[in-house]
Structures are given as C-alpha cells and as structure tokens.
Amino acid sequence: MNVEDIAKKAKEVSYQLVDISTEVKNRVLLRAAELIEEKREVIEKENKKDLVAGEEKGLSKAMLDRLLLNEKRIKGMVQVLHDVAALNDPVGEVIKMWKRPNGLKIGKMRVPLGVVGIIYESRPNVTVEAASLCIKSSNAVILKGGSEAINSNRVLVSILKEAAASEGFPEEAIQFMDTTDRSAVKEMLQLDEYIDVVIPRGGEGLIRFVAENARMPVIKHYKGVCHVYVDEFADLEKAWKICFNAKVQRPGVCNAMETMLVHSAVAEAFLPKMIGMFKEAGVEIRGCDRTRAFAPDYVKPATEDDWYAEYLDLILAVRVVDSLDEAIDHINTYGSHHSDAIVTENYTNGMKFLNRVDSAAVYINASTRFTDGNVFGLGAEMGISTDKVHVRGPMGLEDLTIPKYIIFGDGQIRE
Known part of the structure; x- marks a missing residue:
C-alpha cells in the first residue's frame, strides 16, 4: 500500500464531487444501508475475528465494547445512513449576500473542505458515520481505523464502495488505508499537499500524536472529563x-x-x-x-x-x-x-x-x-471537537463545509 498514492487519488477525485447531485449522494447512502442489512452475517463474522483477536491481545472491556458490532449497532449504522440521506445538503448553500455601493454583489457559499482524513480507534461504526457525512458533503475521505478493527472496517468499506459504484458516485472518493502498520499514520500526516484536514478520534495518546505530527489542520477531541x-x-x-x-x-x-x-x-x-x-x-x-x-x-x-x-x-x-x-x-x-x-x-x-x-x-x-451528533439531530458525527477553531462540539454535516466568497459583477474595476 502506497499512502501517498491513496492521498493523491483522493485529492484528484475531490474536485469532481461538488458537481454530484444531492439525489445521487442520497442514493449511495440508501444503497449502502440496504447492503449492510443484506450482508449482516458477513459483517458479524468479520467483527468476530476482531473481537477474538482483541481478547487475545488483552484489550480492556471498554475497548472490546467499542469494537463490538452487534445487531443493535448494525441497525444503528443503517439508521445513520438513512438519517444523513434525509438531511438538507449544505453544499452550494448561499449563507448571505450583500450589495456594495459599486454594484458588486458579494456572498458566502458553502463548499466542501476537500479531502478529510480520519484516524480512529476501535469503533468500526465510525467507518460508516464518517464516510456517510463525507459523501453527503461532497468530500473525499481517507479512512484509517485501528488495527484492532481491521476486518470489520475492511468489510464496511467494501460495502460503501460497492454502493458508490452502483449509483455513479466515484468510489475513489472513499479511500481506506488497509494496513495495521502504524508508520502509515505518520506518513499520512505529512501529506498536506493532498489532505486538507485530519480528524483523530480515539484516546488522548492518539490525538496528541496526530496533533504533534500533522502538517495539515487538525480538528481535535482530547479527553471527555x-x-x-x-x-x-x-x-x-x-x-x-x-x-x-x-x-x-x-x-x-x-x-x-x-x-x-x-x-x-x-x-x-x-x-x-x-x-x-x-x-x-x-x-x-x-x-x-x-x-x-x-x-x-x-x-x-x-x-x-x-x-x-x-x-x-x-x-x-x-x-x-x-x-x-x-x-x-x-x-x-x-x-x-x-x-x-x-x-x-x-x-x-x-x-x-x-x-x-x-x-x-x-x-x-x-x-x-x-452529547452525540446523531442525538443532536446531526445525522452522525465525525467526532466531538473540543477545539475553538472551525467547529466545537459534535462535528456534523454542515461542519464539513467551509464558506467561499462568491462575487457577481458587471464590469467593475478597482480604481
């Protein structure tokens, strides 16, 4: 696996995503929901592999609980996909518009962040939450789950890619770092040329490591005291x-x-x-x-x-x-x-x-x-930010966009 190639592919496809209609994005999400239901037994089988390996490694009860994909949590992933599909699409929304004395009309419009890297531990349902929000907000996503959930994440990503391909959405927009090699994370954090923002979701050690090594902006969630x-x-x-x-x-x-x-x-x-x-x-x-x-x-x-x-x-x-x-x-x-x-x-x-x-x-x-994005009515969340820049609290669909100034003129020049 070449980490730079993954990031480069994500960047290249990210420029195409803004033109994809809300209808297509919603179809991808709903098809993914259908596939998760159809492949429930496969998901549970792959998750069982991770649970057995986790027990052998001596993971704590809390970590094993986060890793578990039981019937309730699989239904939860399906519900997340339906919930995100039902949300208003923020991409292209004009937030405000005003007119200057020289006749220029100036506005602010929501656009995708671009390429979002998410690095997360244990919880494989984050794969679906993060990907669903990025699909709906027209962002390319690079998913790097923990080694303890590699089998669960792998099958969920394959489902998401299958849903994307079936509905005419570029599956290259959903990138997965299919490795348990920790050095891949450090390499990923150096690729600010391709990755616009990175979101660590896990223990304090992971978040501090990402914050100290990343060359791109980091949206952090440290501890929950x-x-x-x-x-x-x-x-x-x-x-x-x-x-x-x-x-x-x-x-x-x-x-x-x-x-x-x-x-x-x-x-x-x-x-x-x-x-x-x-x-x-x-x-x-x-x-x-x-x-x-x-x-x-x-x-x-x-x-x-x-x-x-x-x-x-x-x-x-x-x-x-x-x-x-x-x-x-x-x-x-x-x-x-x-x-x-x-x-x-x-x-x-x-x-x-x-x-x-x-x-x-x-x-x-x-x-x-x-305090949970889905409970707050956000459909899902990328994480809960304790930062004070860009977003604070549960990071939902709208928070994966950023304002772009748009200016309409009629031949005006600056004297």
Whole structure:
C-alpha cells in the first residue's frame, strides 16, 4: 500500500464531487444501508475475528465494547445512513449576500473542505458515520481505523464502495488505508499537499500524536472529563436519575460523567442514597474528605490526579463544594471542555453555569450522555471537537463545509 498514492487519488477525485447531485449522494447512502442489512452475517463474522483477536491481545472491556458490532449497532449504522440521506445538503448553500455601493454583489457559499482524513480507534461504526457525512458533503475521505478493527472496517468499506459504484458516485472518493502498520499514520500526516484536514478520534495518546505530527489542520477531541454539578437548588429526584445515567449507562464513552460535584447544602440529603445507587451498580468512588464522611468504608480518598482523570470505566470522582462559583472554577480548571451539566431549579444559577462553563456542550437538568451528533439531530458525527477553531462540539454535516466568497459583477474595476 502506497499512502501517498491513496492521498493523491483522493485529492484528484475531490474536485469532481461538488458537481454530484444531492439525489445521487442520497442514493449511495440508501444503497449502502440496504447492503449492510443484506450482508449482516458477513459483517458479524468479520467483527468476530476482531473481537477474538482483541481478547487475545488483552484489550480492556471498554475497548472490546467499542469494537463490538452487534445487531443493535448494525441497525444503528443503517439508521445513520438513512438519517444523513434525509438531511438538507449544505453544499452550494448561499449563507448571505450583500450589495456594495459599486454594484458588486458579494456572498458566502458553502463548499466542501476537500479531502478529510480520519484516524480512529476501535469503533468500526465510525467507518460508516464518517464516510456517510463525507459523501453527503461532497468530500473525499481517507479512512484509517485501528488495527484492532481491521476486518470489520475492511468489510464496511467494501460495502460503501460497492454502493458508490452502483449509483455513479466515484468510489475513489472513499479511500481506506488497509494496513495495521502504524508508520502509515505518520506518513499520512505529512501529506498536506493532498489532505486538507485530519480528524483523530480515539484516546488522548492518539490525538496528541496526530496533533504533534500533522502538517495539515487538525480538528481535535482530547479527553471527555465531564462533570455533573448538583446545585443547592436541585430537584434531588432529577439529580439521582441524571447522575446515575451519566456515569453508569455507558461508562466507556467520552460523554460519560467522570466527576460529580455536590453543593454542601444538599450533600447530606443527596449523597447517601446516590452513593448507595453507585455501589449497587459496581461504581468505585474516589471522594474528597467531606464525601468520604458519608461512606468512609466504601469511598476511597481522591488524589489531585483524580480530578483530571478520564476513567472510561465504572470509577467516579466526587467532590463537595460550597458554592456555584467553586463548582464552575473546578470544572474550568480540571475539565476538558467537553460536556458539563448542572442540576438546579434556580434559573439564575442555571444561566450563570451555562454562560461561564467553558465547554463545547453545557446542560441544565439533563445527562451529559446526550452529547452525540446523531442525538443532536446531526445525522452522525465525525467526532466531538473540543477545539475553538472551525467547529466545537459534535462535528456534523454542515461542519464539513467551509464558506467561499462568491462575487457577481458587471464590469467593475478597482480604481
């Protein structure tokens, strides 16, 4: 496999994609959905190979969970393809237009980014999500999944290419780095002549490696150190439910709660039952001294490192605070600017939290687990960016385009 040839082919075909109609792009997506349903058994067979190899390598339960393609997740991939097909096509949309005194009409129109490289670990459903968004937004895509999902990714890419070819969409626009050689990633990151942007999706180590080695722009998602703050004006029934869901429903994902903050005014009423719920669910709790006072035999002492930790497991840091300001300061100091929530019935406190917490997604009275492109109605996502340039939060279809200035004249020249 020649990495430069892959990138070059993607670049060459990218210039053709802007002329492909929305109808053709939608047909590709819907045909891919049909093929995934038809080839479900083949997909499960290839995924099983990856799971067996992953178990032999000693992958963690969280990694194996991300790798798994069961019936529910295969149906989810099919639904993603239908959802993206149903979205409005952003390509060619004129965002605004204005007229200058000299008669020039100036506007901004959405165009594709060009060639999008995505480097991701474990989750093979990312192959379908990323490719579907790139197809609909008329971008060429280079897919580089992790070695642990090579068989799953390979069969999914073949399905996507088959769907593209059957509907008159250039299959060269869907490029796959069919290798487990890690050096291929470093080579890919040097090809800024062909690749317009790269998106790493995985652990912090991968993202830092990409950010440090890439010569093209990188849209980053570092850690998901997400918080839920139980305010002194919280409805405790809501708080128990929200905090339990945010930690336990799926702990190995980036939008799961890693630290729970509790106002001292409600700690006595809230924490004993909450700790009991977590204990029953098998959650290890690492707490401050005031938290430990409620269950000294169960809650372990928290260290400074625990406030920064993304556990991706049934482990939770808990801290009792004396004010909303203290909670906000903690989140802005230790958090990763991903997703954070407040549980409160006080409008002023809710809005202060919303405005002052410096994160991509901020919630009032809801679980952080909702931070997801599909859940937000974006059809799918390329990842969840914690950057502040180009896009922040779930990166959807529209975020794979960029404005181009378009100018209409009638012979004007500049004096």
